[in-house]
Amino acid sequence: MENVKVLIVDDEPNIRDLLSTSLRFAGFSVHAVGNGADAVNAAEKGAPDIILLDVMLPDMNGFSVTKKLRSMGINAPVLFLTARDETADKVTGLTVGGDDYMTKPFSLDEIVARINAILRRTKQVETEESVLEVGEIKINQDAHEVFANGQSVDLSPTEYKLLRFLISNPNRVLTKAQILDHVWEYDFNGEMGIVESYVSYLRKKLDPITSEPLIQTKRGVGYMYKSTKSTN
Amino acid sequence: MENVKVLIVDDEPNIRDLLSTSLRFAGFSVHAVGNGADAVNAAEKGAPDIILLDVMLPDMNGFSVTKKLRSMGINAPVLFLTARDETADKVTGLTVGGDDYMTKPFSLDEIVARINAILRRTKQVETEESVLEVGEIKINQDAHEVFANGQSVDLSPTEYKLLRFLISNPNRVLTKAQILDHVWEYDFNGEMGIVESYVSYLRKKLDPITSEPLIQTKRGVGYMYKSTKSTN
DNA sequence: GTGATTCCTGAGAGCTGGCTGAAAGCCACC
DNA sequence: GGTGGCTTTCAGCCAGCTCTCAGGAATCAC
Numbered sequence: 001m002e003n004v005k006v007l008i009v010d011d012e013p014n015i016r017d018l019l020s021t022s023l024r025f026a027g028f029s030v031h032a033v034g035n036g037a038d039a040v041n042a043a044e045k046g047a048p049d050i051i052l053l054d055v056m057l058p059d060m061n062g063f064s065v066t067k068k069l070r071s072m073g074i075n076a077p078v079l080f081l082t083a084r085d086e087t088a089d090k091v092t093g094l095t096v097g098g099d100d101y102m103t104k105p106f107s108l109d110e111i112v113a114r115i116n117a118i119l120r121r122t123k124q125v126e127t128e129e130s131v132l133e134v135g136e137i138k139i140n141q142d143a144h145e146v147f148a149n150g151q152s153v154d155l156s157p158t159e160y161k162l163l164r165f166l167i168s169n170p171n172r173v174l175t176k177a178q179i180l181d182h183v184w185e186y187d188f189n190g191e192m193g194i195v196e197s198y199v200s201y202l203r204k205k206l207d208p209i210t211s212e213p214l215i216q217t218k219r220g221v222g223y224m225y226k227s228t229k230s231t232n
Numbered sequence: 233m234e235n236v237k238v239l240i241v242d243d244e245p246n247i248r249d250l251l252s253t254s255l256r257f258a259g260f261s262v263h264a265v266g267n268g269a270d271a272v273n274a275a276e277k278g279a280p281d282i283i284l285l286d287v288m289l290p291d292m293n294g295f296s297v298t299k300k301l302r303s304m305g306i307n308a309p310v311l312f313l314t315a316r317d318e319t320a321d322k323v324t325g326l327t328v329g330g331d332d333y334m335t336k337p338f339s340l341d342e343i344v345a346r347i348n349a350i351l352r353r354t355k356q357v358e359t360e361e362s363v364l365e366v367g368e369i370k371i372n373q374d375a376h377e378v379f380a381n382g383q384s385v386d387l388s389p390t391e392y393k394l395l396r397f398l399i400s401n402p403n404r405v406l407t408k409a410q411i412l413d414h415v416w417e418y419d420f421n422g423e424m425g426i427v428e429s430y431v432s433y434l435r436k437k438l439d440p441i442t443s444e445p446l447i448q449t450k451r452g453v454g455y456m457y458k459s460t461k462s463t464n
Numbered sequence: 465g466t467g468a469t470t471c472c473t474g475a476g477a478g479c480t481g482g483c484t485g486a487a488a489g490c491c492a493c494c
Numbered sequence: 495g496g497t498g499g500c501t502t503t504c505a506g507c508c509a510g511c512t513c514t515c516a517g518g519a520a521t522c523a524c
Contacts, residue, residue, distance in 0.1 A: 070249045075256070091409040093418060096340060097253030101409065122257070142404045144450050156511055157452040193471095194513060200473055219470065219521065388500055425482090426502060432484060451481065451510075465524100472519070480511075490501075 004119065007048035008032040009039040009065070010081065011058050015104075018186060019052065022108045023115075036060035036068075043074050050115055055082040055101075077118050081106075098122040105185040109165045117141065134167045135227030136210045148209040155205065158183070162198050163206075166215065166225040175222035199223055236351065239280035240264040241271040241297070242313065243290050247336075250418060251284065254340045260347075268292035268300075275306050282347055287314040287333075298331075309350050313338075330354035337417040341397050345373060366399045367459030368442045380441040387437065390415070394430050395438075398447065398457040407454035431455055 006028045010016050016032045024030045033042050036059045043051065051069075055062035066078055080094050080101035094101045098121050100114060120130055132139040138147040144160065146153045155163065161183045166174065176192040184194075199215055207213050216224045238260045242248050248264045256262045265274050268289045275283065283301075287294040294312055301308075312333035330353050332346060352362055352374075364371040370379040376392060378385045387395065393415045398406065408424040416426075431447055439445050448456045 067245065067249060070253065071245070075253070091412060091424070092420060093250060093413060095407065095410045095413045096250065097257035099253070140403075143456060144405050144453055158512070190513065193515085196471065197473080197513075200471095204473085217471070390501070422502065423504095425504080428482060429484080429502075432482095436484090449482070468521100468523080470519100470521075472517105474517095475515090477514085478512090481509095483508085484506095486504090488501105488503080490499105492497100492499090494495100494497080 003029055004050070005029045005031070005046060005048045006115070007039065007042055007046060007051045007076075009034075009036070009052065009057065009062075010054040011035060011056075012054075015054075015081075018108070019111070023112070026112045028115075034058075036062075036065045039065055040068050040072070043069055043076070044072065047074075048076050050118060051076050051078045052111075052115075053078050053080055055080050077122050079111075079114060079118060105187040107161065107183055107185050109161060109168075109182040113141065113164070132164065132167060134170050134225070135214065137163070137167050137206075137214065139164055139167065148206050148214075149211070151209050153205055153209065155202075158198060159201055159205070162195075163202055166223065167227075170225050170227040173218045173222045173224045178222070195223075235261055236282070237261045237263070237278060237280045238347070239271065239274055239278060239283045239308075241266075241268070241284065241289065242286040243267060243288075244286075247286075247313075250340070251343070255344070255347075258344050266290075268297045271297055272300050272304070275301055275308070276304065279306075280308050282350060283308050283310045284343075284347075285310050285312055287312050309354050311343075311346060311350060337419045339393065339415055339417050341393060341400075341414040345396070349373065364396065364399060366402050366457070367446065369395070369399050369438075369446065369457075371396055371399065380438050380446075381443070383441050385437055385441065387434075390430060391434055391437070394427075395434055398455065399459075402457050402459045405450045405454045405456045410454070427455075 004027075006023055008016055008019050008023070008030060010019070010032075011034050013034070016034065020030050020032050031042055031046055031048070033039050036057045039051070039053070042048075053062045053065060057065070062078075062080055069076075077098040077100075080099070082101055082103055084103045091101065098118055100118055102111060102114060117130075130140065130142045132141065136149045138150075139145070140147075141164075146155050146160065146163065162179065165179065165183050176195045179195050180188065180192055203213065203215055206215075214225060216226050218224055236259075238255055240248055240251050240255070240262060242251070242264075243266050245266070248266065252262050252264050263274055263278050263280070265271050268291045271283070271285070271289075274280075285294050285297060289297070294310075298310055309330035309332075312331065313336055314333055315336050330350055332350055334343060334346060349362070362372065362374045364373060368381045370382075371377070372379075373396070378387055378392065378395065394411065397411060397415050408427045411427050412420065412424055431449075435445065435447055438447075446457060448458050450456055
C-alpha cells in the first residue's frame with residue numbers, strides 16, 4: 001500500500017484538517033481542497049486514487065462534482081461524506097461502482113477502514129488483505145466476523161471497532177485519548193471511562209477463549225494488544 | 233468472462249454515467265456515447281460484444297441505428313432501453329435474434345443479469361453460468377426458479393432480485409444502501425426500511441425450508457448471506 | 465501500612481436499529 | 495370493473511447496544 005493518493009473535498013476547515021492529518025499518518029498521500037471547482041482541478045492534476053467528497057459544498061454538490069469528474073475520464077472511486085439527516089433520500093446511486101458513503105460524524109479508524117475496503121474492491125491499488133490476523137485474533141473485515149483461536153466471537157459494532165484498532169497496532173501502547181479519537185466519532189464528548197468499559201467488555205468475551213489475556217493494561221499510560229508473532 | 237466490450241448509447245448523461253460505472257465495476261469494458269451517429273462509429277471501431285441502446289435518441293431512433301449496424305455487418309446483440317410509456321408493440325419486433333429490451337427505470341443488478349443472459353444465449357463470449365448455486369440456495373436465472381434445499385420456492389420479482397444480489401455476494405456484508413442501489417430501480421427515492429421488509433419476507437419463505445437461517449443481520453452495518461462452502 | 469491514584473466491572477437508564485403485522489395504493493390480469 | 499398479488503409505508507414492539515456511575519480492587523508513592 002505505497003503512495004496511495006487521497007483527495008479530500010470538504011468546506012469545513014476542521015474536518016479537512018482532521019482528515020488530512022489522520023490519513024497522512026495512516027500512510028496516505030493527501031491533498032485537501034474546500035470546494036467543487038478546486039476539487040475538479042486538483043483531481044485533474046493530481047490523479048488521486050480515491051476521493052473523499054462532502055456532498056454539501058458551497059459552490060456545487062457532490063453529485064455535480066462526480067459527474068464532472070467522470071465526464072473528464074477520471075474514474076477514481078468516491079467516498080461520499082454526508083450529514084446524517086440527509087442520507088436516506090439521497091443514497092440512491094451513491095454506492096455504485098465501488099463508491100461508498102459515510103455519515104458525519106464518523107470515526108477516524110472507520111474512515112481508514114472504508115478507504116482500504118474501497119481500494120481493495122476496486123483493485124486499482126494493491127492494498128492490505130481483507131483479513132486481519134494478529135496472534136490469536138482473526139478479523140474478516142468483509143464479513144465483519146471475528147475469530148479468537150479459531151472460534152467465532154459475537155461483537156457489537158463498537159467492540160468490533162475497538163478490537164480492530166487495537167490489533168492494527170500490536171505491541172504498542174495506545175492511550176485512552178488515542179483510542180477515543182480513533183474509535184469514537186469525532187464529536188463524541190463523553191468521558192474516557194467508556195474506553196475502560198469497552199476494554200472490559202472485550203476481555204470478558206475474548207479471554208475465556210484465548211490462552212492468555214490479550215489486552216494488557218499499561219497503568220498510567222493506556223492499553224496494548226500483545227502478540228508474540230507479529231504477523232505484519 | 234474476460235474483456236467483454238459493452239457499448240452504451242444514451243443521450244442522458246446521468247444514465248450514461250450510472251451504467252458506465254456500474255458495468256465497468258461489474259467487469260465489463262465500457263464505451264459510452266450520446267447519439268446514434270457516434271454509436272455507429274464506435275461500434276465500427278470498437279467491435280463491441282453487446283450494445284445497450286436507448287430507443288429514443290436525439291438524431292435517430294433505435295431502429296435506424298440497428299438497421300445501419302446490421303447493414304454494416306455488425307451483428308452484436310442489442311439490449312434496447314425504452315421508457316415505460318412507450319407502447320409494447322413498438323418494442324416487439326425489436327427483439328429479433330438475440331436482442332432484448334428493458335424499460336426505464338431499471339435496477340443495476342437487473343441490467344447486469346440481462347446482459348449476461350444475452351451473452352449466454354448468443355454464446356459469442358463465454359460467460360458465467362445461468363445457474364447460481366451457493367450453499368443451500370440454487371437459482372436458475374434463465375427460468376427464474378429458486379430452490380432452497382432442493383425444494384422449489386415461489387418468490388415475487390423483488391424478492392427474487394434481492395436474493396440473487398445477496399447470494400451473488402456471499403460471506404460479505406452488504407449495507408442497506410448498497411442493496412437499495414443494486415436491487416431497486418435507480419429512481420427509487422423511498423426509505424431503506426423497504427429492504428428490511430423484503431429481508432423479512434425472504435426469511436419467512438426460506439427459513440422454514442433451510443436447515444439454518446441464511447440471511448444474517450449485522451447490526452449497524454447491513455445483511456450478509458452466509459455460506460459455509462464458498463463456491464466461488 | 466496508609467493514602468492516593470488508577471483501573472475494573474456490575475448495574476441500570478435511555479436510546480437505536482431492526483423486525484413484523486397491518487393497511488393503503490398500484491398494477492396486471494381476468 | 496373487480497380481484498388478487500405485489501410494492502411500499504408506517505407504527506409498535508423488542509433486543510441489544512451505548513454510555514454513565516459508583517463501589518471496590520489493584521497498584522503505586524511514601
